Amino acid sequence: MNGNSHTMIRAIRGPVTLITIGVLFALNNFTQYGFDRTWPVILIVFGLLSLLRRGTQPIGNMPPPPPYSYPPPGGYSRSPYAGGPATTPGAPPPSATPGAPPGGSV
Numbered sequence: 001m002n003g004n005s006h007t008m009i010r011a012i013r014g015p016v017t018l019i020t021i022g023v024l025f026a027l028n029n030f031t032q033y034g035f036d037r038t039w040p041v042i043l044i045v046f047g048l049l050s051l052l053r054r055g056t057q058p059i060g061n062m063p064p065p066p067p068y069s070y071p072p073p074g075g076y077s078r079s080p081y082a083g084g085p086a087t088t089p090g091a092p093p094p095s096a097t098p099g100a101p102p103g104g105s106v
Helices: 003-030 040-056
Strands: none
């Protein structure tokens, strides 16, 4: 559907609402159906007009989804997949040399 139908739905919303209320009051005065039994019709009309309005809105007005960035900025600090060499559990870090005191050089 085009943009004209969206404008048309907005233009007829008020008149359709007034006509519906007028019909319900006429039913209240001239039939056995009182306003206390027919007021849900107003809610149905509002719902139908809202559905029509949503159905005529162009899809291009929706914002694009946020960008997906993987891995997170900064990477994983202790992960072997962050670009550094993999370590074996229990093995010394790769920068440690045999015989050096634990914790690296001072």
